[in-house]
Amino acid sequence: MITLITYQAGFGQLSFSPFCVKAMWLLQAAGVDWQREDSNDPRKFPYAKLPAIRTPSGIIGDSHNIQANLEKQGADFWGDVTDRATGHAFIRMAEEHMYFHVVLDRWGNDDIWPIIRENYFAEIPAFLRRPITGSLRKALLKGLKTQGLGRFSQAERLQRIEPDLAAIAARLGDHAYLMGDEISLPDYSVAAMLCAALASPLPTPFSERVANDDVLSNYAARVENRMKPL
Ligand SMILES: N[C@@H](CCC(=O)N[C@@H](CS)C(=O)NCC(=O)O)C(=O)O
Structure with missing residues (x-):
């Protein structure tokens, strides 16, 4: 097990x-x-x-x-997909770019941060929670400044994420999943990031952009449902 x-x-x-x-x-x-x-x-x-x-x-x-x-151990996450290079590029886009927008939406937004603090760190005694999580937040936002995305305004971030979202929608076309009609490895990364964006505890430009796009939000729901009974 x-x-x-x-x-x-x-x-x-x-x-x-x-x-x-x-x-x-x-x-x-x-x-x-x-x-x-x-x-x-x-x-x-x-x-x-x-x-x-x-x-x-x-x-x-x-x-x-x-x-x-x-x-x-024998798992096959690709099935019949031959264009694994494209799939790989989508995985990198989701995990090395879209992910950091999710993180900034959660940790960098002053309205959302208190909700994150109280949910992620509920186990820390209340009187210690603010100082401990305050320094965690500071370190994380500093890391995102170094990485680069932390330097952009919300509006600039939305501009940056737009081509990623357009690429996902274009790639999906009439297909159920990124690489065709069967679910495969890239879907687990890309849909996980879209689901995380949609699960923002308060609306953000990124979460609203995904929520208002039927192709993207239906795709995220499709992958989630496909992976049930989880
Ligand atoms: N490349 C890693 C990324 C995992 C990751 O970034 N995990 C985050 C949560 S989403 C984490 O544990 N962060 C803790 C920290 O940075 O202190 C993977 O693919 O598993």
């Missing part, structure tokens, strides 16, 4: 973290026996991040390593 160490469920999602949602979908698609173990403290896990899986041969962190481990 594989144990997925994941951030808790919240905002209508299987986890606050889109990477943990992706990992759950990978485990589900692989058809392996697995269970979840919720944690709010990534520090003792590889890379000090979640998701991670506990397997009989040890703990594996990072959704890509989890994917590789499941593939080694």
Whole structure:
């Protein structure tokens, strides 16, 4: 039995973290026996991040390593897809760009931040919560300034995310999933980010852009439903 160490469920999602949602979908698609173990403290896990899986041969962190481990056991996340290069590019776009917009929507927005603080960090005693999470927030926003996206206004961010969303819609065309009519690896990354954007606890330009786009919001719901009974 594989144990997925994941951030808790919240905002209508299987986890606050889109990477943990992706990992759950990978485990589900692989058809392996697995269970979840919720944690709010990534520090003792590889890379000090979640998701991670506990397997009989040890703990594996990072959704890509989890994917590789499941593939080694025989999982096939691509099916008949031959154009894996395009699929790979969509995964990178979702995980290395769209993801940071989700993070900025949650941590960088002064109206949303208190909701994040009270939900993510409910386990920290109330009198310590503000100072501890205040410094976490400061460090995270500093990291996003270094990364670059943290330097843009909301309006500039929306301009930046627009070509990604247009690429997803164009790629979908008349198909149910990114790479055709069957679900495959890129869907687990891209839909996880769209679902996370849609699950914003208050509307943001990004969340509203996705919510008001039938192609994108129907696609996100389709992947979520396809991966049920999770
Ligand atoms: N590349 C990693 C990304 C995982 C990731 O960024 N996890 C975030 C939550 S969405 C995390 O644990 N952050 C904790 C931290 O940075 O302190 C993957 O694919 O699993």
